[in-house]
Amino acid sequence: NAGVTQTPKFRILKIGQSMTLQCTQDMNHNYMYWYRQDPGMGLKLIYYSVGAGITDKGEVPNGYNVSRSTTEDFPLRLELAAPSQTSVYFCASSPRGGTDFKTQYFGPGTRLLVL
Amino acid sequence: AQSVTQPDIHITVSEGASLELRCNYSYGATPYLFWYVQSPGQGLQLLLKYFSGDTLVQGIKGFEAEFKRSQSSFNLRKPSVHWSDAAEYFCAVGARGGADGLTFGKGTHLIIQP
Numbered sequence: 001n002a003g004v005t006q007t008p009k010f011r012i013l014k015i016g017q018s019m020t021l022q023c024t025q026d027m028n029h030n031y032m033y034w035y036r037q038d039p040g041m042g043l044k045l046i047y048y049s050v051g052a053g054i055t056d057k058g059e060v061p062n063g064y065n066v067s068r069s070t071t072e073d074f075p076l077r078l079e080l081a082a083p084s085q086t087s088v089y090f091c092a093s094s095p096r097g098g099t100d101f102k103t104q105y106f107g108p109g110t111r112l113l114v115l
Numbered sequence: 116a117q118s119v120t121q122p123d124i125h126i127t128v129s130e131g132a133s134l135e136l137r138c139n140y141s142y143g144a145t146p147y148l149f150w151y152v153q154s155p156g157q158g159l160q161l162l163l164k165y166f167s168g169d170t171l172v173q174g175i176k177g178f179e180a181e182f183k184r185s186q187s188s189f190n191l192r193k194p195s196v197h198w199s200d201a202a203e204y205f206c207a208v209g210a211r212g213g214a215d216g217l218t219f220g221k222g223t224h225l226i227i228q229p
Contacts, residue, residue, distance in 0.1 A: 004158075031214050033216045035216070035219075040124070040221060040222075041221055042119075042205060042219040042220055042221040042222055043159075043205070043217075043219040044219075045215070045216040045217075045218075048214065048215060048216050050214040056214075056215070058215070058216060090158060090159065092216070096214075099166070101147075101166075102147045102209040102217065103149070103161060103164060104149075104151075104159075104161075104207075104216065104217055105161075106151075106158040106159040106160075107158055108157065108158045109157075109158050
């Protein structure tokens with residue numbers, strides 16, 4: 001199993017550009033999440049999804065959009081990139097139940113720089 | 116809403132010495148509790164978790180943590196650190212219901228002195 005994979009690893013955007021961060025998991029997890037990590041601030045939840053077609057906002061959703069058309073994929077869309085979106089973005093997944101419920105399995109991250 | 120406090124931003128420990136990283140949480144009931152480790156430029160790896168039962172939980176790489184309900188704490192310990200333990204450590208709390216994600220502390224940066 002590859003686990004959670006994210007692309008790209010690193011990207012530089014100009015202010016006002018848009019891009020999509022890709023996230024795929026092969027663990028058949030129902031729940032998927034997007035977090036952003038800023039220095040000294042821990043991780044903040046952007047959006048999450050409990051299954052295909054169902055998404056919900058987290059703590060810091062402004063400036064982002066998500067979709068979930070399949071169990072495996074959970075892309076994060078940035079529209080009109082701003083310098084405040086410079087961050088490291090992590091995708092995670094977790095099972096719906098069992099002993100691993102709420103346990104987040106993380107991808108390697110996407111480092112985004114907006115100039 | 117839940118919250119997590121990791122009081123120590125940086126901790127320096129000599130190789131071979133014992134380690135304790137502090138974590139305090141705020142939540143109305145007993146939450147799910149986690150410790151993750153992040154090496155530079157890497158994602159987060161689960162060290163251990165507490166769901167219920169025995170309040171002393173064992174994790175990978177020789178780490179353990181103890182849940183103390185009376186103190187709302189979930190401190191991480193290791194009896195003897197290795198240079199490879201140098202990393203960022205995050206404590207996180209999850210609500211028992213719902214599918215929303217975890218709330219993370221701001222992290223503790225562990226430095227190992229030779």
